Amino acid sequence: MLREMRLNIRSKIAIGYFLIICCLGVSIVVVTDRIASLQEEIETITSHDIEVHNLIATIRYNAISMESSQRGFIMTGDEAYLKPYIDGKAQWEANYNSLYQLISNNPSTQKELEEIKLTIRNWIATAGEPTILLRKQNKTPEIIKFYTEDNGKKSIDELREHFESLSNKQMEWTKMHILELDNRNKLLTVSLYVMLLIVTAVAFLIVSFVSGSIVKTIKQVVKTITEIASAGGDLTTRIEVKTKDEIKDLAEATNKLLTSLEMQNWIQTKLAEVATMNQGINDLNTLAQSFLMKIAPILNATHGLFYIRKGLGGKEQLVKIASYASYGDDAGRSSFRLGEGLIGQCALEKRTFLLNQLPGHDVMITSGLAQAAPQSILIVPIEFEGKVEAVVEFASLESFTSQHLKLLEQIEGHFGVAINNIAGRMEVERLLSEYQVLAEDLQAQTEELQTQSEELQMQQEEMRMTTEHLEEQNLYAEQKTKELEKAKKELEIYSEELKQSSQYKTNFLANMSHELRTPLNSILILSQLLSENENRTLSPEEEGYARVIHTSGNDLLTLIDDILDLSKVEAGKITLTVDEVNVTEIPVHMKLSFDPIAEKNGLSFYVFVESDVPDLLHTDGQRLQQILKNLLSNAFKFTDKGSVTLKIQNADPHKIKELLPSHDTGDVLAISVTDTGIGIPSNKQQLIFEAFQQVDGNTNRQYGGTGLGLSICHEFTRLLGGCIVLESRPNEGSTFTLYIPSMQNRGKELLATAHQEAAATASLSMPAESSSTGCSLFAGKKVLLVEDDARNVYAIVKALEQKAFVVKVANNGKQCLEILQEESDFDLVLMDIMMPVMDGYEAMRIIRQDPVMKETPVIALTAKAMKSDREKCLEAGASDYISKPLNMDQLFSLIRVWLTKQVGN
The missing domain is CATH 3.30.450.40 (GAF domain)
Structure with missing residues (x-):
């Protein structure tokens, strides 16, 4: 009956179109379904597998971080090193659970992952937590014992093997997925071929029912689809249709679908390439x-x-x-x-x-x-x-393009993880390298301790034998000990007697100094007044007598000072004032002091300083100048013609090693004084450094002096840590070389006092041009002189009255206080220290308690010249201090300073 049915062309065309559309729809659905399946597989590779790889790397990083953190804390004891351990301990199980879920379809991999879990937990329980607890409890021996056995290293090594195996298996799994995807792609190609054959068969059945144009269009679409399929899944091919009907709409939709699929496929492919790129980096x-x-x-x-x-x-x-x-x-x-x-x-x-x-x-x-x-x-x-x-x-x-931007958006997150992982891995490797260095050092120290332990055992055996020998000698030693104790008591008694004798000597010299300085004070003052002859009452010959008396008094004062210096050295009461001495100033001072002497004696005086000599030297500058002045004075004294040369240079290292082995750093100066004088015989070159000794010791000797200068130089040089070397031949001259080291590590005990004395000296050495302005300042000023010695009273009063002072005298401290109660308008008080009834110390303390006299200048005058005299005077209330015998020029300068301050106030 169907055969008898007659269909018009429109119906046929409609039926043909309907059938073709149905076939094409089925084909598109199948293709879309297969492409979607292909897309899902690609996403599995690019997301699931990459995530699995990342989780494996993260768990591995957690484990390594915990081990590195644990070792870092054990080595340093710093709690900050435990943070990666705590974080890793908190995170690894979560990452493990995530990974376990992702590989739920792979029982063998899950089983190996469970072994990794057991290994990590075993390491935490047997190595991580116990060692951290030992380090917190500072149980270093237990830690060393633990690392000697190092059971934790076995767990870590097993863990590395498991991770390596797991990573390799996962890579194989990914490769298998890719192979599967390729097979399915081939299957898709076969399916497309089958569908195309069916569509072609149907198309051929419909060809007789449709017009040639429709057949031509359909053939064109079929041909394009065939080309896509025959190209092995080439998604870059596009369908080209020239007709303006539904077939063209279908082609355009298919082209858009292919474009979208092509972009996604391209992005996923490139993303997979980038994801696998960082393997092994x-x-x-x-x-x-x-x-x-x-x-x-x-x-x-x-x-x-x-x-x-x-x-x-x-x-x-x-x-x-x-x-x-x-x-x-x-x-x-x-x-x-x-x-x-x-x-x-x-x-x-x-x-x-x-x-x-x-x-x-x-x-x-x-x-x-x-x-x-x-x-x-x-x-x-x-x-x-x-x-x-x-x-x-x-x-x-x-x-x-937007395609490029989408690719970079996809890459950004995954690549950030790769950067962080590699940065963390580099930090772990750095810490591991440091740990290996520390471990090698610890191993070396352990071997050294082992050697020392063996040596100690040998020493203990020797000590045991020695102990047995000592026990035999113990009885003999006990007898000797009793004899030594008896001798020790005798020595202590002798030492106490010697100490007491030394104290008697010191006190005797101090008192003798006072007793000698008191009459010497009046001699020097009066002889100075006579030699100045301001009133022109003396003849030139009498002025000469007065100058001789003054000069002799100064020589006597120098002798007293030398004897006191020697006594201080012997008593150990010389305190050095170590400061920076400007070496470049030494030649200037010496030239100023000795150029007049050289000119007077008709001698040449040369000073040489080597260019490499340091500008500063740490030593006692006052003692150094005293040594140099003594050496130069002797050189000029014993030289009749020729020259005297002072040379400053760095000491020869061989000489330093020979003479001063404790100063081998090279900071030693060699200061030599060379003359062309009488010279010293070799048999008397050591003798001259002893007190009161000279080369010419006869009663009819040609050169004067006490013989104390070189002895003082020798003692002061020894205190400064140096030495003096003499080279001399009779009638050819002598060279005294002073080797003086830098004393940078010595204390500066009297530095403040030294500065005060220097300031006082500077104030006392005011220029002569200002003497007339002293006179105007002194005129009519009231001075209270407190002095018990009539000779000093006479000399000082005469000197003060010549300067227009109004002077009143008190014979002791008590009389001074009585005068001050009646008259308190004195401009200045000159206070002697050693007086009967009430000494100067007590008097000054009482004066300073009076508000009216609190600011009045009080200058202490004392014949004692011991180290603590100045401090005692200042503590008692003195404004300043000057020792006897008085230098009147210095006294007037000092008075001028204090009166000027008083006027300013």
């Missing part, structure tokens, strides 16, 4: 270079830069570590701060920048034949856990 620079070399061709970029984030806090910077197709050494800036330029702004805002149709700029794409300016720049941040880890920049001669 352990260095950020290598990773960055590999990334640029991989991505730049994909994006059609002709230039690229890679910036990594470095630094902490406000010092964070984006530093260039890799480039692609750069030209020149300075292509691209080396670093950016956050917010600086588009690179810094990209990192700050975590935003991608795309710049098209760029204006003129300096960046050029360079090849061997030409240069071209890029037309598009793309800047992309790479993040990890919300923090920008790196920024990449690409330049291209073409505009970047």
Whole structure:
């Protein structure tokens, strides 16, 4: 009956179209379903497998971080090192559970993962927690014992093997998935072939019912689909239809579907390539270079830069570590701060920048034949856990497409994990390297302790034998001990007697100094007044007598000072004042002091200073000058003609080693004094350094002196840590060489006193031009002189009255207080110290308690010259201090200073 039915062409065409559309619909559904299945498989590879790889790497990182943190804490004891251990301990099980769920379809892998779990827990229980507890309890021997056995290392080694095996299995699993995908792709191709054959058969059945144009169009669509299928799944092929009907709409929809599938397939393929690219890379620079070399061709970029984030806090910077197709050494800036330029702004805002149709700029794409300016720049941040880890920049001669941007969005998250993992791995390797160095040091120390232990055992055996021998000698020693104790008591008694005798000697010399200085004071003052002859009452011959008396008195004072210096040295009461001595000033001082003497004696005086001599020397400058002045005085004294030479140079290292072995650092000066005088015989060269000894010791000797100068030089040089070397021949002259070291480590006990004395000396040495202005200042000033010695009273009063002072005298401290109760308008008080009834100390203390006399200048006058006299006077209330015999010029200068201060106040 169907055969008898007659169908018009329109019906046939409608039936044909309907049947063809049905066939094409079925084909599209099947193709879409297969393509969707293919897409799902691709996503499985690109997401599931990559996530599995990342979780394996994360768990491995957690385990290594815990081990590195545990070792870091054990080595340093710093709690900060435990943070990675605590974090890893808290995170690894969560990562393990996630990984376990992802590989639920792989029982063998799950079984190996369970072994990893047991190994990690075993390491935490047997190595991690126990050693951390031991370190917190500072049980170092137990820790050393633990690491000698080091059971934890076995667990870590097993863990590394498991992770390696698991990673290899997972890679094999991924390869199997890819192979499966290829098989299914082939199956899809076969299915497409089958469907095409069916559609072709149906089309041939319908050809007789449809017009030639419809047949032609259908053939064209079939031909295009055949080409897509025959190309092995080439999704870049498109259907071209020239008709304007529903078939064309179907073709365009199919083309859009193919375009979308092509883009997704391209993105997933490239993402998989990038994800597998970083396998085996352990260095950020290598990773960055590999990334640029991989991505730049994909994006059609002709230039690229890679910036990594470095630094902490406000010092964070984006530093260039890799480039692609750069030209020149300075292509691209080396670093950016956050917010600086588009690179810094990209990192700050975590935003991608795309710049098209760029204006003129300096960046050029360079090849061997030409240069071209890029037309598009793309800047992309790479993040990890919300923090920008790196920024990449690409330049291209073409505009970047949305497909490129989507690819970079997909890559950004996965690549941030890779950067963080490699950075962490590099830090772990650095810490491991440091640990290995420490472990080697610990091993060396352990071996050294082992050797020392063996030596101690040998020594103990020797000590045991020695002890037995000592026990035999013990009885003999006890007898000797009793004899020694008896001798010790006798020595202590003798030492006490010697100490007491030394104290008697010191007190005797101090008292003798006072007794000698008191009459000497009046002799010097009166002889000075007579020699000045201001009233012109003496003849020139009488003035000469007075000068001789004054000179003899000064010589006697020098002798007293020398004897006191020797007694202080013997009693050990000389305290050095160590300070910086300007070496360049020594020649100036010596020239000022001895040029007049050289000129008077008709001698030449030369001073030489080597150029390499240091400018400063740490020593007692006063004692050094005293030594040099004594040596130069002797040189001029014993030289009738010729010259005297002072030379300063660095000491010869061989001489230092020979003479001063404790000063082998080279900071020693050699100061020599050479004369052309009488010389010293070799048999008397040691004798001259003894007190009261001279080469010419006869009663009819030609040269005067006490023989104390060189003895004092010898003792002072010894105190300064140096020595004096003499070279001399009779009638050829002598050379005294002073080797003086720098005393930088000596205390500066009397430095403040030294500065006070220097200031006082400076104030006393005012220029002579101001003497007339002293006179005007002194006129009518009331002075209370407190002095018990009539000779000194007479001499001082005469000297003061010549300067127009109004002078009143008190014979002791009590009489002084009585006068001050009646008259308190004195401008100055001159207070002797050693007086009967009431001494100067007590009198000054009482004076300072009176508010009216609290600011009145009181100058202490004392004949004692011991070290503590100045301090005692100042503590008692004296404004200043001057020792007897008085130098009247110094006294007047000192009075001028205090009266000027009083007027100023």
